[in-house]
Amino acid sequence: xxxxxxxxxxxxxxxxxxxxxxxxxxxxxxxxxxxxxxxxxxxxxxxxxxxxxxxxxxxxxxxxxxxxxxxxxxxxxxxxxxxxxxxxxxxxxxxxxxxxxxxxxxxxxxxxxxxxxxxxxxxxxxxxxxxxxxxxxxxxxxxxxxxxxxxxxxxxx
Numbered sequence: 001x002x003x004x005x006x007x008x009x010x011x012x013x014x015x016x017x018x019x020x021x022x023x024x025x026x027x028x029x030x031x032x033x034x035x036x037x038x039x040x041x042x043x044x045x046x047x048x049x050x051x052x053x054x055x056x057x058x059x060x061x062x063x064x065x066x067x068x069x070x071x072x073x074x075x076x077x078x079x080x081x082x083x084x085x086x087x088x089x090x091x092x093x094x095x096x097x098x099x100x101x102x103x104x105x106x107x108x109x110x111x112x113x114x115x116x117x118x119x120x121x122x123x124x125x126x127x128x129x130x131x132x133x134x135x136x137x138x139x140x141x142x143x144x145x146x147x148x149x150x151x152x153x154x155x156x157x
Contacts, residue, residue, distance in 0.1 A: 012050040020060035028089035061094035
């Protein structure tokens, strides 16, 4: 728990925590960014590690997920030692509080705990600077995902 922002970041194990993760994703991706719900939620949600940022009073602030093993190889150049960070979302009210960075670090910690050596992600191009400040480097060409421009990025752990 951080005193300044009064939130904590944890792995979402309980059913209520997972529901909170999905609610934040709906708010950010489906409502704000008009991503169709049928592509926002996928089979990887069942096996991913989900992290949740939650305020002291229980309000969910943000979420993200880590794919690893067979689920990640299609997103990481077939390298099983690399995890895939995705679905990072912070509610509008919580932006600027450090929640996104805290979620990324929690996902990296989960990757280390699973023996991974690096984390890849597909960043919306407007967010490249955010990830660069956290140590990620872009590679490869820009590509569309859910109708928005993205770039692949990686950070060695």
